[in-house]
Amino acid sequence: MTILKVAGLVKRFGGVVGMNGVDYAFPQGAISAIIGPNGSGKTTFFNLVSGIYTPDEGNIELEGKSIVKLKPDRIARLGIARTFQNIRLFGKMTVLENVLCGMHLQLKAGLFGTLLHLPFVKREEAGAALEAYRLLEYVGLAEFLNEQADSLPYGAQRRLEIARAMASKPKVLLLDEPAAGMNPRETLELIELIKRIQKETSLTILLIEHDMRLVMGLAERIMVLDYGTKIAEGTPDEIRANPKVIEAYLGKSAVAKG
Numbered sequence: 030m031t032i033l034k035v036a037g038l039v040k041r042f043g044g045v046v047g048m049n050g051v052d053y054a055f056p057q058g059a060i061s062a063i064i065g066p067n068g069s070g071k072t073t074f075f076n077l078v079s080g081i082y083t084p085d086e087g088n089i090e091l092e093g094k095s096i097v098k099l100k101p102d103r104i105a106r107l108g109i110a111r112t113f114q115n116i117r118l119f120g121k122m123t124v125l126e127n128v129l130c131g132m133h134l135q136l137k138a139g140l141f142g143t144l145l146h147l148p149f150v151k152r153e154e155a156g157a158a159l160e161a162y163r164l165l166e167y168v169g170l171a172e173f174l175n176e177q178a179d180s181l182p183y184g185a186q187r188r189l190e191i192a193r194a195m196a197s198k199p200k201v202l203l204l205d206e207p208a209a210g211m212n213p214r215e216t217l218e219l220i221e222l223i224k225r226i227q228k229e230t231s232l233t234i235l236l237i238e239h240d241m242r243l244v245m246g247l248a249e250r251i252m253v254l255d256y257g258t259k260i261a262e263g264t265p266d267e268i269r270a271n272p273k274v275i276e277a278y279l280g281k282s283a284v285a286k287g
């Protein structure tokens with residue numbers, strides 16, 4: 030079953046075409062990767078899906094309903110959460126507070142409820158803190174709950190970003206280069222975490238990643254972009270053997286040499 034579908038997606042930046050008529054259907058519950066050389070349009074794709082950019086042409090559907098032209102916060106409420114290429118935590122807040130921030134979309138209290146100290150707000154806040162703690166346990170960060178977020182090692186900050194994104198109870202989780210800057214041990218831990226998330230939740234995961242070990246080890250389906258155009262899609266084995274993909278990464282001479 031398809032959860033997220035894009036059709037004829039076009040985004041222009043002046044003379045540069047960031048996204049050039051991309052069609053793709055992401056299966057529900059699967060891990061899909063979006064790969065391609067630098068500047069091929071991967072982050073533009075995430076920015077379109079999460080509503081940061083509005084496409085010039087084309088459609089994006091979540092569970093069969095168009096989300097084109099909706100604002101990013103509305104899209105987040107409908108169930109698309111993301112992490113960023115450059116970590117965007119609230120560095121001076123604690124680890125727990127960061128996860129609680131990710132939860133605010135789910136909470137009913139709102140500003141007035143909180144200011145008026147309504148009883149249901151207190152109950153809701155206590156419940157949220159417990160849930161945030163469980164999420165931190167899940168990603169292996171419970172012992173750091175009261176630490177300042179920017180004091181965590183790099184790999185842990187990336188896991189915290191994932192916990193914060195999961196806190197909004199999304200249906201689709203977009204991970205933008207989750208292994209960037211990680212050492213090999215942190216990358217292995219991340220692979221295990223993403224596998225576990227997929228196995229234990231029904232979350233659909235889309236990831237952009239340059240680390241091919243991670244992509245080939247995790248993704249069931251891969252979409253390859255080059256100059257904003259989809260040049261291939263398929264399983265990791267199909268993508269590995271695709272001459273167009275090899276050419277995009279290594280140039281024509283590499284393909285000719287076999």
Ligand SMILES: Nc1ncnc2c1ncn2[C@@H]1O[C@H](COP(=O)(O)OP(=O)(O)OP(=O)(O)O)[C@@H](O)[C@H]1O
Nearest residue numbers: 042045046047065066067068069070071072073074
């Ligand atoms: N806001 C913008 N304004 C102008 N050009 C942009 C903008 N965002 C992206 N582009 C251009 O669109 C193209 C695709 O960029 P994008 O960042 O999506 O590529 P990418 O595949 O994510 O690259 P990388 O792997 O280096 O992160 C590039 O030519 C880029 O310069």
